[in-house]
Amino acid sequence: MELFGIRQVAVSWEYREIVQLVTILGMVLGAVLGIVVLKGMRGNMREVDNRMLVASGQFHELMVRHFDDWSLSPSERDVAILTLKGLSNAEIAEVRGKSIGTIKAQCNAIYQKAGVSGRTQLISFFIEELI
Structure with a gap:
C-alpha cells in the first residue's frame, strides 16, 4: 500500500473478524452452489445419454426397415x-x-x-x- 501512496487506516479487530466471517460464508455458499450445479448437470447428461440411446435404437430400426424395402x-x-x-x-x-x-x-x-x-x-x- 505504501508503494501506491495509499494510506492505511487503522481498522478494529471486530471489523476484520466480520470481513473474514463474510468471506468464509461466501466461500461456503459458492461451494454449495457449485455442488448443486454439478448435480444438475449430471442429471442433464443422463437425460441426453438416454435420448441418444433412443435415437440410436430408432436409427437402427429405420435402417432395417429401409434395407427390407x-x-x-x-x-x-x-x-x-x-x-x-x-x-x-x-x-x-x-x-x-x-x-x-x-x-x-x-x-x-x-x-x-x-x-x-x-x-x-x-x-x-x-x-x-x-x-
Missing part, C-alpha cells in the same frame, strides 16, 4: 452399414475380406436399390429421415 442381401446390408459408419471402400474390403471391386459392385447395387446416386446421398437420406 430395398431387398438388400445380407452382404449388401453389411456393406451399407459400414458405408453409413463412414468407412471407405478399401476399409470395407479389408474388414470383410473381399476385393475392392466386389465392394464397389455391392455399393453400386445398394445405391441403385435405394434410388440414390452415391455414398453422400445415401447418408443424407438417413439423416433426413431422422430429422
Whole structure:
C-alpha cells in the first residue's frame, strides 16, 4: 500500500473478524452452489445419454426397415452399414475380406436399390429421415 501512496487506516479487530466471517460464508455458499450445479448437470447428461440411446435404437430400426424395402442381401446390408459408419471402400474390403471391386459392385447395387446416386446421398437420406 505504501508503494501506491495509499494510506492505511487503522481498522478494529471486530471489523476484520466480520470481513473474514463474510468471506468464509461466501466461500461456503459458492461451494454449495457449485455442488448443486454439478448435480444438475449430471442429471442433464443422463437425460441426453438416454435420448441418444433412443435415437440410436430408432436409427437402427429405420435402417432395417429401409434395407427390407430395398431387398438388400445380407452382404449388401453389411456393406451399407459400414458405408453409413463412414468407412471407405478399401476399409470395407479389408474388414470383410473381399476385393475392392466386389465392394464397389455391392455399393453400386445398394445405391441403385435405394434410388440414390452415391455414398453422400445415401447418408443424407438417413439423416433426413431422422430429422
